[in-house]
Amino acid sequence: MRLDLIDLQLFLHIRDAGSITAGARRSHMTLASASERIRGLEDALGEPLLIRNRRGVVETPAGRTLAHHARLVTQQLEHLKGELSQYGNGVRGHVRLRANAAAVSEHLPEVLADFLVAHPLVSLDVHEHTSAEIAHGVRTGMCDIGVASDAADLQGLAVLPFRADRLVLIVPKDHPLADGPAARFADVLDEPFIGQAEQGAMAALLTHHARLAGKTLAYRVRLDSMDAICRMVGRGAGVAVVPEAAVRRMGRAAGIRRVRLIDAWTRRHVVLCVRDPDQLTLPARQMLDHLRAHAR
Missing domain, CATH: 1.10.10.10 (Winged helix-like DNA-binding domain superfamily/Winged helix DNA-binding domain)
Structure with missing residues (x-):
């Protein structure tokens, strides 16, 4: 054979x-x-x-x-x-990375760009998945490094801290909740939602928790871009749940207000996960070291 x-x-x-x-x-x-x-x-x-x-x-x-x-x-x-x-003349290679929605949109773009500049012979394959899918991908060798929520089942993997990742509700400035201190996710499920594209990891997370509350989210529109979601909320088209990092970056320009969600699942951390750091290829080890250097 x-x-x-x-x-x-x-x-x-x-x-x-x-x-x-x-x-x-x-x-x-x-x-x-x-x-x-x-x-x-x-x-x-x-x-x-x-x-x-x-x-x-x-x-x-x-x-x-x-x-x-x-x-x-x-x-x-x-x-x-x-x-x-x-x-x-340098390390050549390819690194496969899976990341959740918050990491892809808010935490990784600049970090990955800096890595590519510093390692011109290395290429990256980055795909967005739910945190459960990321853990499975790391366990089965479908990717080298995972960037996932610590709420996922990461048992058996080497887990390293990366970034805080609170999810918050965003509303237009004149919304009744705009001046409120906090809200429960279950209490806003009847609001018109601006959401992420249906195949996105964030959409799957929100759908899951809406079902646990016995409801279905009423999406007015789904978008791929977190920036576009914030801007549409600012124009009064609906409300949305987004990473807090997106609000810090877009809040003033988009004209939105942040409302803290008191649900435990919205308070989480983004972590790095691998099967065994010692078994990574050299480019993947360099990528992991680079991500760890930018943890906070």
Whole structure:
């Protein structure tokens, strides 16, 4: 049996992306070429690796086993590249990072930009997920570093502090709650909400707690940009729940008022999590050290 490293990396891209089309794009291949390579891999192994359906693909038990070992192989190769690159003109590599909505929008952009400037030969793959998905991704090797809420189940992972991350309610200046000291999330669920895009981690969090309160959020509009959400609230289109860091940055310009939420789940911290710091590739270790240096 002959396994090609390109095929292994392609399979991981398809598995992580959930479709052959997206996996082929990540691997810089045509769809036809990627499909042919996967068929050849399945023929060589004598087992189907993926189950195709209208939504994309899911791995079979054999595919799950292949993914586990393929990650070990690619991680060892990255370790080798990192160690050898120290004898060349700098460290080359690729770091995979998963982060929650607050981290992606408020805490990471400048920090990651500074890292890329300082390490011009390293590239980053950053994806937004819920904190539970981030923990799963770190445990299963789908990413090198996670930036998640400490409210998630992070058992078995190495966890390091990063940033405080309180969630607050924002309302227009003339809203009845604008001058109030605090509110409960359950008490504002009948308000018209401006929310994050449906696939976003913040949207999933708010939907979960609304359901626990026996209600459904009434979204007037969903947006990808935290800045756009703040500006629409400031114009009176609705209310929103956002990271406090966004209010500090946008509050005056957007014309919004911050209302403290007294729910325990809104008081949390963003943490860094990895499986084992000593097993990270050299670029990933540099990324982790850089993030720790910017913790506060």
